[in-house]
Amino acid sequence: MAGVPRALDGEKFYYLTPLVALANLRYSEFSSKYRDLGLKTAIRVGTGRIKTGRKKKLNTDIENADIIVGTYEGVEQVLRSGSAKRLGRFGVIAIDEIQNLSEEERGSRLDGLIKKLRIISSKSQFLYLSATVGNPEELAKGLRAALVLHDERPVPLERHLVPVSSPGQKIRLMAKLIGREFSETSVEGYRGQTLVFTNSRRRCHQLASALTSQRAPVSPYHSGLSYERRRSIEAEFVGQRIAAVATTAALAAGVDLPASQVIFETLAMGIEWISPAEFHQMLGRAGRLGFHGSGRAMLLIEPGRSCSRAERRTEDQVAIDLLSSGIEPVSPIYTHEDLIEQVLADVSTFGLIKTGDLAKLQDFSIGFSSSLKPIIEELSKNRMVRKRGDSLVITPIGRITSSFFLAVDEGIFISRSIEKGRDPLSIVTGTSVFERAYVSERLQKGIQQLTRRKTSTRFFDSDILELLLRPKRRPSKWFQEIIWRISRDLLRCGCRSSPNCDCPPRKLSEVVIELRISGMDPDEISSELFKRYGIEAYPGDLTEYLNDTVRLGEAIARFADVLRKPGIADRARDVYNRIIG
Template sequence: MLWILFAGKGQKFTVMTILDKKKEPLWTGELELKENTAGFRPHKIRILKREGKELSDEEYIQSKEFINLLKKANRIMIATGCSAAQENELKSMLSAYQLKYEYVNICRFCLLQKRFNFINKSSIRYHKEMICPECAKDELKKVLKNSRQNMGDSTVDFFYETLLRTKDFDKTASLLSADRLDPEVTRYDTIRSAGSEKQFPVKKLRIHNRLKNLLLAKSDQLLPVQSMAVDAGLLDGKNLMVVSATATGKTLIGEIAGIENILSDKGKMLYLVPLVALANQKYDQFKKRYSEIGLSVSIRIGAELIKTKSTSDMKKSLDSDIIVGTYEGVDHILRLGNADSLGQVGTVVIDEVHMLTDSDRGHRLDGLIARLRYLFPETQFIYLSATVAGPEYFAEKLDSELVVYEHRPVPIERHLVFARDDEKIRLMAQLVKDEFNMKSSKGHRGQTIIFTNSRANCHTIAASLHAFGINSAYYHAGLNLAERKTIEHKFARGEISAIVTTAALAAGVDFPASQVIFESMAMGIEWLTVSDFLQMSGRAGRPDYHDRGIVVLMPVPGKSYSSGATGTEEEVAIALLKGGLLEEEFDYDEEEQLEELLASVSVTTSRSDLSKIQKSMFGDISENIMLIKLQKYKFIELGKEVKQTRLGQIASAYFLSVSKTYMIVDSINAGISPLHIITNLDFFTAASFKYAEQISKDLRMNLPSRVFQGAFMDIIFDGENLKDVSPKYQKLLLNFAADMFVCSCQESPYCGCAERKFSEKIILLRTKGLEPIEIIRKLEDDYGITAYAGDIFSYLEDAIRNLEAMELIAKNMNKNDVAKNAKELRLKIQG
């Protein structure tokens, strides 16, 4: 099939002969017409390009040969855009030979490259004209290159995909500047809600009326995933593994099973969560909800170790109908050998069960579940998660029926916005304002959660948003319980437009947000995993509040957080949006294997039962080898039965590693005081200098805010530098140096003495009755050093645990004076 195309080119015409619709013409030439007595006729036809190659020598074809070619053509086309005079000349020539023609729209950029392509439905708008996708892609490649942003291949591919989706070059290129937030351009995809699905009527549930009335007060029907759980045997005592997105109603599944089993006299409910913040919230919710039907609720978390005004009214006993606890809080009871104190347990709910795959805490949850299953074989176990790779494997391993609900009750729009660091605040402020100005059909304003990678960023972003007139708040584990609850209540009442928090709390607190913004793609200096990302993005859009959820990722092209991290932030963002969950591996190191095996010896002395517990775990434990090692460390005695030694009991109950256990033993033998021992075990390093910014200005250098970083200590020990600091801050620095850095160590100030003395200072202030927030005020007054109350709280909790372990170890060693001193110090810290 032969086509011939004419297009205007100055006073001449470009001619293309196209064979079999190919975009690369057989040849491209230049036609000059000349008028004679008969009209316009071909005068010169010069070939410029043949079979894709530019010709260096002049090559012409005869007019007669060209006319014969025209007569053979199956299709003669005139490209729109010729001048009227040119068009008349060309039509005159074609009419003289009785040749039919048609007008066509072709890509101007292709024409300039001596290529051929039609303008059609797939074409791309480029400024005020349409061009073909191939040319638009070439132009976009130039723009991306000129942007000087270090983009990876996956990012470039994303831009190409956006170009083809929007069919608008200018809108796609605008993603680079982010001067405007066009949702049609930034939208990556939309995860749609499900259509009509089965919803079980609450009235038909075979449950006690007290529970039924509570459910009816909220809704006449169960949500789809709840209905699926009922069909899977929720009310028949079956173990269930429920995998469903956030806000689909998973929590209530566990509650229905637990409360019904309580009312049926099958035993209490243990509701276990990974975070203290989430345990506090669940405790408050359950206490309010189930006290109406006469049920008691208690909490088992680290907070019961320290008596403060905010925790004094929490019920912590084990005789309640419902016990909300952190994983470690309940595991501590088992490791003490006090499983019987839990009494009859009818239901165990493991919330956020995907924490099994956590690199730091996964082995402990794995061991805890295995021990609970061993101790309570007749108990109903409900496992809840929004994201699990290979859920079939998890369900089989946990001996549970699998319930997977793949849809959300509200759709989520996911957007990708490339931004520079210096423009993120402005963009986030605009997104927060726009969302807060919208009301859902349920009458709720849009509120935003902003995830960032550090506590310092939480404060900076929240303060910057305030400057834009936005009522925002920072929220992280460094805050004390009272501070966190205040923020939670304000957010629930719609008084706060945006919460800025760390990725570490993604699985935690239930903020009913309609929008989630990822200011960073990292958690600390490590990239987010797909599992983390899905958990966090799942916070957007709640069925009782919103009609849809919005998720916005704001990567900085080329940015990374550590030299060891592979990929750049925008590549990670795209991978998170595209990524499916990877199958998890459970590979425990020797320390983790020793810990879990020793902990399991806390609940059984039987070799066969011990093997049974280990085999039910996800991670493999080299049982025989680890038992021999535990015997070597004098943590167990091996015989027909496996028995913990007293030292092993203490190490297990207080989560002590082998090295920490023997550090305590050696320190006691060396006559070191309990205060020195616990501060040598763990330093408090989360302190920062409150006036670091002001001192940096005085010194004309960037001073790190963290107190025990090398650069900060160099300043203190450099008299030349100190004289440039204003007297107010100079005095604070000198006070700190005098109290903390006076020692005879050759490595001073890098010997660790300063960290130990500072840790002692915190503990001694606590022994005088100061609460964490009061300790911070004292440190600020004396040294200009500040910290988060939550960090002080956690450090004191660890100190109490270590002192209690030390007291028991000292008694076991017949060092009664040390035991007495450790107990006295522990009680003073507890308050």
């Protein structure tokens, strides 16, 4: 590893990755691999603070470590807090999965992080890693990096397109393919294992159940599972005790399991076809150097099938398009909100910066292209920055907004709500709501019996809420009780547009937080939501939301301190400490 020699000479080696799951894997790998060299490894991620049972103790002391594994946001948060000195003297900075520059939600943030690191550590060596960049020469030029290009895949990959006529035939064929792969052992001594990609978390469970009944031991594996359950499945897979996992396209980038085969059970992700970038990301999971001599990808397609009414292309047409597609070019796309966020992050990182230097800083970005003047005026107007001669100074409000990764309008909403004396819990749910609530299979079956048509699985879908509020036929007793509780707890409000307003998700979010404060863990909250409302909410999603409420609660407390509202600050700290558990 390129950063190790310089780490041995006293310079820090940073390895940055997009996902906490991948950071945890690399942390474990580097800790054991380089311990004998006398190198200390630490981890810096936007780690969850919700206590959900026993967790492995991690070294988070980045100031006294030689190797730091982190997520993009984990290191960015240190910069935005004005604490760049904590990161130490950089030797090598390796940024993995650089194709994330094209991500709609995170691309501009990654671009901003790289920009600031290149200024702060101009003498460091930067390594940008990816297997899916369609414009490597252009990207290397933008990053001012030398291009090292490997055209050949280290493990050969077979790609097979297999038409199937029915869902039943597809299940039987998958079971056969998984079983055949599991029965083979590579020259390296590893059994063949499979990743089955499908389009929803619920489908992961359905496939795992159906395939296991066909004597193909398969486990569901997705981000909605609890951390402990995911780690258990990972251990079973690495230990070769299960033949396959059924996972989603959305988790493809975070799956680091040594599979020899991938099966596309569908080419859809939700109600859309997967993109070429997602397809190539999933293909890349088949065949691991040092584990397998070759990889295999099986596309099981239903000719003529469409993923939604709005989509004209059929699955067989999509398959041909994907197989003939090249890897997409990588380039960050900035919205107006992204531009504002990044300028605020720049000022927050340096605390005080001349406007001329701020303009020069943007030269190190590969996607920022906008006049700074209107952005500075907007930030100044909203009390995020303050002008001082030819310089800009970060304000306390601006520092909190940036370091907690709040949008400027969210920072404004929170500070104004505090000034009006609003309760911290209502401020939290006014900023972030729990949206990943799904109609359970039992509730969906009851709804479909009433409507006699296929319905959405999203609980907050307008048609679902209308039906629950005003059912057209007399439902069963269980269904009546569920509707009564949903109406009483989630749908009663004075909005003219009810139930198609913001109140139902806010009310459910309050229920989730109150259940957590009462002492329930995410698994228990999941069970309670099903019991009360027929809602399916995965423990992993609940944990993620509760961690977000802790982030917001801490931000609210900091805002309240600055605005001299000690009562609200104390209440906010009490709330988020009780949510942490």
